[in-house]
Amino acid sequence: MADRRQRTQPEKKTGPKKRRRMSGKTWFFLLFFTVVIAIVCGIIGYSLIILNGERMLKERADMMVMGEASIVYDANGNEISRLSTAEENREIAEYDEIPKEMMNAVVATEDQRFYEHAGIDFFAIGRALVKDVIARSAVEGGSTITQQLAKNMFLSSDKTLFRKATEASIAVALENNKTKEEILTLYLNRIYFGKGVYGVKGAAKYYFNSELKDLKLWQMATLAGMPKAPSRYNPVNDAEGSKVRRGVVLQLMYDQGYITKDEMDEAKAVDYVTPPTVEQSKDEPYKAFVDYAVEEALRVMPDMTETDLRIGGYRIYTTLNPTAQTVVEKEFADDSNFEESVDDKKVQGAMVIIDHRDGAIQAIAGGRDYERKGLNRVELPRQPGSAFKPITSYGPALETGQYFPWTVLKNDKTCFGNYCPKDSRGATPITMQEAVKHSRNLPAVWMLNEIGVSNGVKFATKLGFELSDQDRNLAIALGGLTEGVTPLQMASAYSTFANSGQTVDSHTIREITTSSNTAVYTYKAPSAEQVMNADTAWYMTEMLQTVVQSGGTGTGAAIDRPVAGKTGTTQHGIPGFNSSANRDAWFVGYTPEWTAAVWMGYDRTDEQHVLKKSSAQSAAMFSKVMKQAMADMPKSSFKKPQGVKEPVKDVGAVTNFNAVFVPEQMKVALSWQGAASSNISYKVYRKAMDQTDFSLFVDSAGTTVDDMSVAPGMTYDYYVVAIDAENNLTSKQSETLSVQIPETVIEVPDVPMDSIDPDEGGIELPSFSPDSGMTPTPTPGTETPPVETIDPGTTVSPEPTDIIASPPIEEGEQDGGNADGGDNPVNATPDPAQGDGTTNEAG
Incomplete structure (x- = not known):
């Protein structure tokens, strides 16, 4: 055994191995089975496509049926609109109504192999895949009419490989269940032709004021060229571009033998003329309101798509007041109500009216010449200017309970850090009510600095404004915001003042039902929140009423019933442009029943497109609309809360004011008479001839003061005000006296x-x-x-000294010019140190 284990195996010979070559027979079988497997996979894949398409077609069979347009009603239950969608105003064209040349034009342009393929054009798909690979993304769309119909009926418009596969499945199923004629008819009834027009029959009427059967070759070619890019190729938007596109369609028809060369040349040469019916269609009323109501309906029913809403046959009952809406649209169509522009770019505007008693929106103007689904400017943020002062400065100050309309505010020109607000006037102290009435800037900034920026931001937040971190500075007192605010936000915020400090839920939808009158949504107002004291709202209303009274900045807004409101303008803010022109002009106001906000300005502000006037036109628009819209409404008054604190009326005026130079003592002796009360003190203000503004000279408990700091050759002006510190009241200033000091006194x-x-x-x-x-x-x-x-x-x-009495300084500003005292310098740079609302805050 051992010997056997020790035997060695014979060594194997090593050397290069000889590779065996596959015979031709092997190659044949390998290729054969590869082809067989590929065919089997192809059959299985095609079968899956067919099965998937059949399944989806069966599950969504209801989508083959044309939808019913949903109807919108006003507050009185009258129909005001049928929604502008794929189904609105759609007239279904039967196959035998569609001219043969119309079908030929579409097939030649969109799918020249339409009558040959079974829903999928593999050559076209291969071409699309090559383009996708080259572009490294999905860029090629469906290549057959059947695929486009599948996408239009069942799928989104995104371009992914999965969507394309699904599209192909449905296209094959459609081909298996429908004839070519039925597919082409469905396609022509569903495709979009721009301007809110869906379906070839409606497009013939809109663009040519013609019945489908009466279309000429050039008209049919025009329509056939539009589905690729409806906004670009429709002749109303761009007649020349449409004509070029028409020529492409006609060339394809000629190349494929559908028309002769003479027919092609003749159809190419025709120039499009817009029919009168196109212009008439622009006069459809209430477009801005209806568009906003549709947006709101989608918000309150988030599980419903816009298509579902529009073609579901719903009945949408709104809050629209037809009288108010008609008046709004009439006045916005009147060019004389707007500042004239230097070119065809119009000064734009927006207006919204809310019944603040229940939050129902009465009317909306989205702009001049508003088009369906256009830019609705009631939702467009703009800088509010002085109209924001009640929201960030005076409102939160009143809410503290330490300030009142009769509180005296500082009004001297000063800087807060490196923020130096501008004002056309400023020097003498002024009550809060006077500051609101005349739209003074300096008191508003001083007031916010006193109560703290953080308190101003909190108050604005309670009124529905979400200010950014960049807005935590004193500029918000004058409406200098990062993002701006919308007219709808401003109307909703002022509605809270009008509604005794309670929130108002602005809305346009009252109820939505099915066509069989089954309610699917009913508006339920949320519980109102008391976001400010009723006293605060009352004080604000009292002050805002003075704005529309004589001497206020918004006198043009006055109507034949109580009105409270505020003007607002913002400077243009264009770097390097030296002009006093403005960018935005506002008036936001309310009666005891309704609140409205009016904004005017250009969509894009530049050196050529600025407002030369201020808020006077916005105030006038408020007056014109509200007076007519409320003509038949009973008049009422603002409700005063019980127990509201009233100003003490016995401060008394400063009388018998005298200022005499006493040369022996080189002084000016001041004396006056005031109220006989221990609560009264006095502030004496002085201005030397080399100074531009008055400044506080001395506080006095008595009625006499000596000015020992006069200098020879100088002239000094003086006035006095009485102060009731306990009740936070001030009297009107006394007359102003001027005293001249001689050059030499010996x-x-x-x-x-x-x-x-x-x-x-x-x-x-x-x-x-x-x-x-x-x-x-x-x-x-x-x-x-x-x-x-x-x-x-x-x-x-020496000669007796001359004593000259001057009339009191006038504080008021009338309408016209910059009635808001300059309002908000938009590009002002507040002190960053004050950005957190803590630095330099005394309150």
Whole structure:
């Protein structure tokens, strides 16, 4: 055994192995089975496609049926619109109604092998795949009419390989269940032709005011060229571009033998003329309101798509007030209500009216010449200017309970850090009510600085404004915001003031039902929140009423019933453009029943497109609309809360104000009469001739003050106000008095001339000249010498000082010009140190 284990195996010979070559028979079988497997896989894949398509077609058979247009109703239950969708105003064309040339034009343009393939054009798919690989993304769309119909009926418009596979499945199923004629008819009834028009029959009427059967070749070619890009190729938007596209369609028809060359050339040469019916269609009423109502309906029913809503045959009952909406649209169509532009770019505008008693939106103007599904400017953020002062400055100040409409605010020109707000006037203290009435900027910024920026932001948040971190600075007192606010937001916020401090849920939808009158949505108002004290809302209403009264900045908004409101303008903010022109002009106001916001401005502001006027036109628009819209409504009054604190009326005016220069003591003696009360103190304000503004000179508990700091040759102006610190009241300022101090004042001892002997070292009197301004006193017993020959050696006394009384300084500004006192310098740079609302805050 051991010997056997120790035997070695014979060594194998090594060397290069000889590779065996496959015979031709092997190659044949390999290729054969590869082809068989590929065929089997192809059959299985095709079968899966067919089965998947059949399944989807069966599951969504209801989508083969044309939908019923949903109808929108006003507050009175009257129909105002049928929704503009694929089904709105669609007239279904039967196969035998569609001209043969129309079908030929579409087939030649969209799918020249339509009558040959079974729903999928594999050559076209291969071409699309190659393009996708080259572009490294899905860029090629469905290549057959059947695939486009499948996408239009069942799928989204995204371009993914999965969507294409699904599209192919449905296309094959459609081909198996429908004839070519049925597929082409479905396609022509569903495709979009731009301008809210769906279906070839409606397109013939809209673009050519013609019945489908009466279309000419050039018209059919025009329509056939539009589905690829309806907005670009429709002749109303771009007649020249449409004509070029028409030529492409006609060339394809000629190349494929559908028309002759003469027919092609003749159809190419025709120029499109827009029929009158196109212009009439633009006059469809209530478009902005209906568009907003559709948006709201989709918000309150998030599980419903827009297509479902529009073609589901729903009945949408809204809050629209037809009288108010008609008036709004009439006034917005009147060019005289808007500032004239230098070119065809119009000054735009927006307006929204809310019944703040229940939040129902009465009317909406989305802009001038608003088009369906256009830019609805009631939802477009703009800078609010001074209209934001009640929201971030005065409102939160009143809410603290420490400030009232009669509270005196500082109004002197000053900087807060490196933020220096501008104001057309500023110097004397002013009550909060006067600051609101005249739209003063400096008191608003000072007030916000006192209560703290953080409190201003919190108050704005409670009124529905989401301010950014960049907005935490003093500029928000004047409406200088990062993003701006919308007219709808402003109307909703002011509705809270009008509604005694309770929130208002603005809405347009009352109810949505099916065509069989089954309710699918009913509006239920959320519980109102008391976001501010009723006293705060009342005080604000009182102050805002003065804005539309004589001397206020919004007198143009006054109507024949109580109105409270606020103007607002913003400067253009264009770097390097030296102009006082404005970018935005507002008026936001309310009656006891309705609140409305009006905005005017250009969509795009540049040096050529700025507002030369301020908020006067916005206020006038408010007046014109509200007066007509509310003409038949009973008049009511603003409701005053019980127990609201009233200002004390016995501060009393400062009277008998006197200012006299006393040369012997080189001072100005001030005296006056005031109310006999221990609670009253006084503030004396002074302005020297080399100063531009008054400043506080002294606080006084009494009614006399001496100014010992006067200088020769100077002129000083003075006025006095009485202060009731306990009740936070101030009187109106006294008259302003002006006192001139002589250039030279010389005191001379009163010594009789006959008792002095000059030869014995007596007093040497000064020499006088005619320029000295003094008059010599004659020696007793002598004649008075003429003024021209004044003798030295005569006792003199200075001339009495002139005292000049000036009228009180006027604080008011009338409409016109920059009635808001400059409002918000949009590009102002507030002090970053104050950005968190803590630095420099006294309140």
